[in-house]
Amino acid sequence: xxxxxxxYIATSLDGYIADSQGKIDFLNTFTFPEGEDMGYSAFxxxxxxxxxxxxTFETVCGFDVPWPYEKPVYVLSNSLNxxxxxxxxxxxxVKGTLNEVLSEIHSNDHHRLYxxxxxxxxGFLKEDxxxxxxxxxxxxxxxxxxxxxxxxxxxxxxxxxxxxxxxDKVVQNRFLRLR
Amino acid sequence: xxxxxxxYIATSLDGYIADSQGKIDFLNTFTFPEGEDMGYSAFxxxxxxxxxxxxTFETVCGFDVPWPYEKPVYVLSNSLNxxxxxxxxxxxxVKGTLNEVLSEIHSNDHHRLYxxxxxxxxGFLKEDxxxxxxxxxxxxxxxxxxxxxxxxxxxxxxxxxxxxxxxDKVVQNRFLRLR
Numbered sequence: 021x022x023x024x025x026x027x028y029i030a031t032s033l034d035g036y037i038a039d040s041q042g043k044i045d046f047l048n049t050f051t052f053p054e055g056e057d058m059g060y061s062a063f064x065x066x067x068x069x070x071x072x073x074x075x076t077f078e079t080v081c082g083f084d085v086p087w088p089y090e091k092p093v094y095v096l097s098n099s100l101n102x103x104x105x106x107x108x109x110x111x112x113x114v115k116g117t118l119n120e121v122l123s124e125i126h127s128n129d130h131h132r133l134y135x136x137x138x139x140x141x142x143g144f145l146k147e148d149x150x151x152x153x154x155x156x157x158x159x160x161x162x163x164x165x166x167x168x169x170x171x172x173x174x175x176x177x178x179x180x181x182x183x184x185x186x187x188d189k190v191v192q193n194r195f196l197r198l199r
Numbered sequence: 200x201x202x203x204x205x206x207y208i209a210t211s212l213d214g215y216i217a218d219s220q221g222k223i224d225f226l227n228t229f230t231f232p233e234g235e236d237m238g239y240s241a242f243x244x245x246x247x248x249x250x251x252x253x254x255t256f257e258t259v260c261g262f263d264v265p266w267p268y269e270k271p272v273y274v275l276s277n278s279l280n281x282x283x284x285x286x287x288x289x290x291x292x293v294k295g296t297l298n299e300v301l302s303e304i305h306s307n308d309h310h311r312l313y314x315x316x317x318x319x320x321x322g323f324l325k326e327d328x329x330x331x332x333x334x335x336x337x338x339x340x341x342x343x344x345x346x347x348x349x350x351x352x353x354x355x356x357x358x359x360x361x362x363x364x365x366x367d368k369v370v371q372n373r374f375l376r377l378r
Contacts, residue, residue, distance in 0.1 A: 033357060033374065034348035035214045049356060145340065159359050159374050161324065163351025169213035172342025177228060178212060180338050180370040183362045191359040191372050195212065195338050 021131045025071075025122075025149055027141055028063050028134060029168065030156040036165035037138050046160045050189045058156055058186050067091060069130035071121070074100055076137030077111070094125055096140060118147055142170040148197075153178065156192040200310045204250075204301075204328055206320055207242050207313060208347065209335040215344035216317050225339045229368045237335055237365050246270060248309035250300070253279055255316030256290070273304055275319060297326055321349040327376075332357070335371040 030047055031037055038044050052058070070089060072080075074097040080088065087110060094114045103111050114121045125133065135144050144150050155168075178195040185191050209226055210216055217223050231237070249268060251259075253276040259267065266289060273293045282290050293300045304312065314323050323329050334347075357374040364370050 039354075046354065157359065157372070159357040161348060161351055161355040161357070163348075163354055169340060169342075172340055175218075175225065175342055176340040178338040178340070179368040180336070180364055181367070183364055183370050183372075185359055185362055188360070189358040191362050193336070193362075193370050193372075 021129075023126065023131045024151045025133050025135050025144060026063070026067065026152040026154070027136070027150055028060070028154045029136070029141070030158055031168045032162040032165075033157055033159045034161045034163065035167050035169060036162050037168050039162045039165040042166070046158055046162050049158055049160050050187050052187045052190075056186060058190075058192055059154070059184075063154060064091065064134070067132045067134045069094060069125060069128075070134045070136055071096065071114075071125070071140065072136040073097070073140040076140065081107075091134075092128075092130065094121070094130075096121060118143060118149060122149070138166055138168065141168065145169070145176065146172060148174075148176060150176075151197050153195045154192060155195065156186075156190060158190055200308075202305065202310045203330045204312050204314050204323060205242070205246065205331040205333070206315070206329060207239070207333045208315070208320070209337055210347045211341040211344075212336055212338045213340045213342065214346050214348065215341050216347050218341045218344040221345070225337055225341050228337055228339050229366050231366045231369075235365060237369075237371055238333070238363075242333060243270070243313070246311045246313045248273060248304060248307075249313045249315055250275065250293075250304065250319065251315040252276070252319040255319065260286075270313075271307075271309065273300070273309075275300060297322060297328060301328070317345055317347065320347065324348070324355065325351060327353075327355060329355075330376050332374045333371065334374065335365075335369060337369055 032046050069092040071094045074095055077095045093111045095111055096114055098115055100113055135141055177198045179198050180193050181196050182194045211225050248271040250273045253274055256274045272290045274290055275293055277294055279292055293303055314320055356377045358377050359372050360375050361373045
């Protein structure tokens with residue numbers, strides 16, 4: 021079974037996933053035709069499970085919407101000891117090094133993973149564990165905030181395998197790791 | 200006469216124009232077919248002059264190649280008092296605020312300008328003086344260095360008007376300022 025760790029995320033043109041107040045309003049700068057999901061459903065259909073950090077999990081819980089994921093969500097946390105009420109069967113806590121976490125997830129027959137959340141993505145990249153990144157660039161310079169990418173000890177080479185524009189304004193590029 | 204300030208630059212996937220040692224080796228990660236200039240000649244044909252900072256000017260002077268520009272180059276500098284020997288007639292020193300500098304350049308009938316160099320681009324963006332950015336993304340995470348974009352007091356909205364891939368690896372997006 022193919023194992024793949026994928027990122028699907030939107031950033032500002034200057035590479036931020038949230039502005040300096042932690043807000044993501046810039047994501048709504050442009051409107052899209054009804055039903056245009058920029059490949060999100062197709063992407064979600066191709067994954068087995070999500071992996072995110074506790075902060076991202078709690079952020080999603082705080083959104084005033086029903087739980088948005090049909091696939092299992094693994095939450096990386098060394099501080100949570102139990103799944104919050106109402107999320108049993110949907111959310112699974114995982115602990116340890118990323119390689120230990122991945123072994124556990126793979127043993128559940130979940131191989132194609134959506135890696136989400138700023139610090140989780142940076143952690144996976146630090147250990148060269150990301151295979152694919154689909155990055156939607158919202159062409160706004162927000163001028164500061166929380167960057168998608170962090171410091172790395174060694175450079176990582178990717179290739180841009182496709183590029184698409186949406187609403188004539190926004191661009192989405194797909195990158196694959198070149199090893 | 201249309202006035203336009205354009206940026207044409209390459210960055211790493213994580214938004215750096217030079218790595219943490221100031222090196223730009225990552226620009227040469229991929230090879231391109233003979234004669235592929237990624238739109239550079241067409242872009243240069245459409246500009247009247249270049250504007251760059253002293254540091255970029257001195258960097259270009261240090262390259263072991265003949266002077267690469269056929270168009271006039273305005274060098275922003277408050278420390279240089281005269282044009283270095285050999286560059287007379289090709290390079291022109293300009294001083295003052297960016298608006299004063301632009302007035303002087305426009306009065307020479309140079310209206311479509313190539314704004315180059317990290318701190319010059321950041322200075323122009325701080326004053327919302329950039330109309331177009333053609334950004335070639337070399338899909339390598341270098342992990343740190345000199346970023347293309349700096350802090351801004353207010354966000355600036357662009358639109359991505361075209362996207363092209365080169366050598367099946369590199370992507371070039373063109374952004375226009377939406378005012």
